[in-house]
Amino acid sequence: MRSAAHPPHSGRPDTLVVDGHGQGDRIVLRARGELVQGCTDTLAGVLAGLPTDVAGIELDLTEVSFMDSTGPAFLDVLREYGRRHGVAVSATGWRGQPRRVLELMGLDTTDPLRTTPPAGLRDRTASAVARERAEQLDSLRLEIAQLRHAIDSRPVIDQARGVLMAAHRCTPDAAWDILRETSQRSNTKLRRVAAAITASANPGGPALPEDLRTALRAAVDARRGAPGIGAPGLQDAG
Incomplete structure (x- = not known):
């Protein structure tokens, strides 16, 4: 026996699949995906196809990864x-986020069918699930913003590494280490830091601010003689 729910939205949920097998006079159903x-239609369809003489049904939800207010x-x-x-x-095998939802509902996390949610609790549970999804969305937005910033910063950082590689006859990795240490020291x-170094390398460009020049000198001196870096004068870096 096997049945599956259709994905409800475009967020690529894991389709719920329910299948099972007999163990004596009992049926063990296994659910996989998201609730x-x-x-509900998926489970109802599976139950409708069961023999009428079964003595018990155990639903294993170990492989269910998400549960909303449904x-x-x-x-x-x-x-x-x-x-x-x-x-x-x-209904056993609750783990992860579905288990947390059961806790919010005040149900037995070993087998919630042992308890009945108090009146009005479903609405509060739906609100709790909505809050959790909102928090996940905020986290995703922050991650996207950080990625965009990293993408925007990449060109000027690569240019600064090129300046340092030319000025100090060093490898890309060594230039990155110098750049990062300059940032930390200052x-x-x-x-x-990368923008200032790149600007200072242009003809007629502004000199490095004193705090960055000092930090850059210290970063180069700290790596001088290390693998991947030469030893020309620091003035070549601007």
Whole structure:
């Protein structure tokens, strides 16, 4: 027996798949994917195809990775089937985010079918899930902003590395180390250090600020004689 829910939105959720096998007079169902919109229909379809003489149904959710506010309705489908047919039912194997949702609902995280959520709790659970998704979205937005900044900074950093490679006859890795150490010694953002070094290398460009010049000299001196760097005069770096 096997059934799957269709993906409910474009966020590429893991399709819920439910399959199972018999163990004596019991049926063990295994769910894999996400408990989202459509999961109740998937479970109802599987239950409808079960033999009528089973004594118990165990639903294993070890491989379920996410549950939204549809989760309680999913459990209700199994609970109602057991009540209607006089069959013992259980839902076990909760892990990760689905388990946290059960905790928010005040349900038994070993088998939530042992307890019934208080009236009105589903609305609060839906709000908690919405907050969690909002936090995930904020985290994703921050990561995207950081990536964009890194992409924007890459050209000027590469130019500065080229200046240092020419000025000190060093390898790209050594130039990167000098650039990074200059940033640390001067307590200046790496992109700003790179921009200043690049500008100072242009004909008629501004000289490096004194704090950056001092930090750059110290960074070069710290690496002088190390693999990947030569020893020309620091004045060549601007």
